[in-house]
Amino acid sequence: MTDFDQIFQKYYHSLFLYGKKFINNENDVCDILQEIFMVVWENRKYKLEDVHLKSYLFNSVRNSCLNYHRHRAVVNKYKEYEVFNELNFYESGEKSLIEKEDLNNIYEAISLLKEDYKEVIELSRFEGLKNKEIAEKLNIPLRTVETRLFRALSALKKMLTQRQIFILVNMIFESD
């Protein structure tokens, strides 16, 4: 595999999920990614050091999504507000979990949630059920589903932001 292929496969899925935070339409997200990777290809950005490349890619997705909304005149006012707000929020220093974490870490954290919480996350996020459908499936009140879902997300957020990973890779020491 070429460097480019490797970079593509390493980041495509995360970037796709990241783009979907801002844009609901999958095809539009794919188009944005195509353009970004075109630039990566043509300007040989894949020669960048991984950490720079990663922030370059995520920033590009974010900016492209911002432009996408700017150029779309027929956008629902409320949604526009929400998207801009979100972009501003992340611009102001907080980084998204998708950017910070390996997706495997996120799925692992989900698997560590307590059973009640894990259930609602899996049904909503993995299987795509709406709250009402989850309530019917589990035979519990809708309000309970909603409360659980919110608390599950809070628990997950806590697990993911408290974790610190220190990397001590390939230390080179002078010999005595």
Next chain:
Amino acid sequence: MNQKTNIEQLIARHLNGESTSSDRETFKIWLESSEENRKLFYQTKDTWDASVKEKDNSKDALLHFYKRQASQNSSFGKTLYLWKTIAGVAAVIAVVFFSAFLFNMFTRGEEVTGSKTELVSFKVPMGSRSQVNLPDGTNVILNSGSELKYQGVFTNKNREVSLSGEAFFMVKSDKEHPFIVKTSDLNVEVTGTQFNICSYADDSFSKVSLLEGKVRIQLEQGEPAVGIVPGQQLYLNKEERKYSVSESDVDIESSWKEGEFRFKEIAFPELIKRLERWYDVRLTYTAPQLKEMLYSGNFRNQESIWQVLDALKLTTPIDYEKTGFRKFEIRYKAK
């Protein structure tokens, strides 16, 4: 109804659909009313966004990318100048080969051809590793602080050993006569294969990682054995007697046999235990903050314990102090 519960439900409804227009109105007012509310919502939404699981279609996307790239290139008449650079730079990694002198043959007990009742034991002290060749041609590398034992009648036909600690087995293939490794928590039965077992008495877990061949792991008497395939690991939580099988990097798991100390996202307490065995030192710590930390790294064992502790100090807010002969105390240092 309590205000907080109400908002929790509103957020959940907003994220996973079907909020009514009056919900949206209330939600919008709440969101705009304070910076704190916005922060709470966006962090929750971020977690929501991150926890989605969808099919990873990056392979198809790559193909699609090349197709579109090709059609655009032909219309613009660009040349594929990239092929020149594709050969690119390759990182050269110096691989250090550890010669056999690292593994000092270490036998305790009498002659290997002992009587029937005699227990033959190979014991490796902390801080060193050792290699044992069994009479059937099986080769075993033992990690620090491990012990391999068998009753004096180990022959080509009766291949049964017991292990405490960590060992890498390269079992001589013999389909007729299975090779059995017993540990305090599980038994592993194989015919011809390469695998790593980690089962120290003072760890809360036992692990079996398979590099080649097939193994069957017996967890409870009378229960059916669990099989794993190369590249997988069985992890047993000793207290709960629960096990899981997952994909694992067997090269990392068994890197110790090449004299390397590699680890991937292990918790501080486990790192400390491994360092203690590897360097034959006692490390103590009390700060609860340390337990939260995960470490990945790669040491080659030429480093002294001082150098390893200094490396830890560079990345973690800790300090250490030598408190006695081969004893260190690690303290958490608030930033």
